Amino acid sequence: MPSDHRLHPSSIVFALAGSLRAFLVPAVVLILTSGRSSSQPSDPGWGPTRWMNRWMPGDFEIANWQFWILLFLIPTTIAALVRYFTFRVRYEGTELVISSGILFRNERHVPYARIQNLDAVRNIVHRLLGVAEVRVETGGGQAPEATISVLHETVFEEMRRRIFAGRTEVVAEEPRVSTERELEPVRSAEREGGQTLLYLPLRELLLNGLLENRGMVLVAAAYGVLWEAGLFRSVWEQLTSGAYAPGFLRDTIVTVAGGRVPSAGRVGVLLVGVVGLLLLVRLLSMAWSFLRLYEFRLTRVGDDLRTEYGLLTRVTTTVPLKRVQSLTVRESPLQRLVTRMSVRVETAGGHGSHHDKESKQAREWLAPIIRRSAVPALVSEVLPGFDLDSVAWQSLHPRAFRRAIKPALLLAFIIAGPFVFWFGWIGLFVLGITVPVFVTLAWSHVYRTHWALRQGSGQAAGEDALVFRSGWLWRQTTIVPSTKIQVVGCIESPFDRRAAMAGVRVDTAGSMSPVHRISIPYLAREDAAMLYERLAAQTAQTAFRW
């Protein structure tokens, strides 16, 4: 059959590499911890190793752990071979058919129309070999419907083209009126008549790294690895050449707590250390952003949104516009300083697949960083006809802050209470910290928390949407088209009841931990009832289209 595709031969190597990676950390630890002793060849080995070493040529000896790793690799190898020889992908009408297996034959049919997103991940080895790891996701299930590792790039291109074409056939092709935008040279997307919505130049990438504190993650990861390997102490000692042992910080704290003034040198070293660490973290974050999002490009190809990015690992994701469950615009305090925002979308694919978190998060980034002025245009591109600037925001109940501050104060006192009880004056100092912090939290919970219900006029009933924004420092605005609302809920606590308030919650299909859950608190009861009724009615009127 001409349209029959199989895996790339290198898939066997990748499968082996994948299972070897599972052994990597234990092996490294083993080597490091055994240290000198492993360099001595006196280890006689026991059982099968001993027997095998008799047949080994020359000085080469297999240590025990090497043997066991080899033994564990056998099933993986067999599985990879079986997979390679039996795996077939073909296109039948409007379906993608994936078959595999010898003993347990499995044939999976995935209709194009049900495909939520189609992602391809190419790390540096993949790119050298010209292959890609492809993920096909539909709405149901825990894991991707199909993780195809690995296909030749041309096969992936064809798959994407076919899936895309199969969908537009149904929708009946409509000529797109492309608005005037600067069209930069795009590779694959351009060839298919794509339109660039966002391109991140180097400057924006570095800025993104600076604003998003990713460096801390790297530092934490490095620390974890070092700790795991038991190397931390030795590394520290090497770095500081024994002058400042880990007790340095503790000593300083003890000195300060003891009411004595630490020496100027110590303070200097500490300050330099802290500032250096902060700088290092930011620099790492910028490097991370550069590597991860290099050449970030968001394009619209027909009715699909396509993102491509990455320097070493090149990721290509495709999200059909219709599959966007909700859209969230975020703005952190740092981003606000430089008038940038970030935009994410949620899709229904691959619920709670933790192992696949990386690619899922990646897909949700519509725009990791974007100028504030460009946000409304992008939003109206994703949700046609939606104007973020002309939203008629509705407020919460006027007494909302008074409600929110009570539990906050209570919590602040509960936390500070034991300190006051045991330490007296120092406890009051703690109270002086917790009260403002919790009052701020309560304030940010209520201030700028607004909602709006947009009702499309007449035939545009499908364009109804609920808009919810919240947060004071970290601001988030989420738009949910009412066709994507799954369940509407109304919640009323005893305290709500006393104050004649209620809250409204809306559930959508999306990731298990939504970025910004729509839960509107402290509404006047009439408002809540009205909102609830209208949402329920709007939702019931429209059919859900994944």
Next chain:
Amino acid sequence: MSDGASGQRLGFADNSCLSPGDGRQEWLRDERLEQETSREEHGVIVIESSSSMDSGTADAIADGVSRQLDPRWIMVQRVHFAILLVILATVSFAGVLVIWAASGILVLGLLLVPLWLTALGALGWLLQRWPAISYRHTSYRVDEAGLEITRGVYWRTTTNVPRSRIQHTDVSQGPLERRYSLGSLVVYTAGTHHSEVTLSGLEFTIAQRIRAHLLPRDQGDAV
């Protein structure tokens, strides 16, 4: 069987996310439903007939009237709680004995055992009362648009599941529920937090009829 409920019939589910005195509340076992239910029980195949049910009977369920659960649900829950209480009592009594033995103080037992008895008695009394209280605050409403469930004594929630969003439904029955011919309706949606909405304590045939009503009729919502 429904003795627990008869006392509670004075109560009213005034869960008030929606306008409080809605006035459309009705008891489950109103005359019309009673007839239909009994008629169906005489039929041999109950489950299968529900799908081929003519729209007239299905709409009798989907009238937008807020209904309460079957009063027998109170009894079922009491039995559930009783089992739970027995387990708890056994475990905690063993714990009390261990503490007593370990302490080696004879008088401590004289203090602990009455304490244990009091705590258990209070819990038992609460658990005996709770099903009836929660029953009073639970109601459901089925109409053309979908299913709406109201529940919660202190934290009151109203959950609306539009019919067009229902992916699939279950009607399940535990051993105890079978004894009282009750059943649970479980509605699955594509949502994340409410991906499954459970309504327990319906009469089994009614659960099936609601299910039959909620099943997507038009096949046109395929994407």
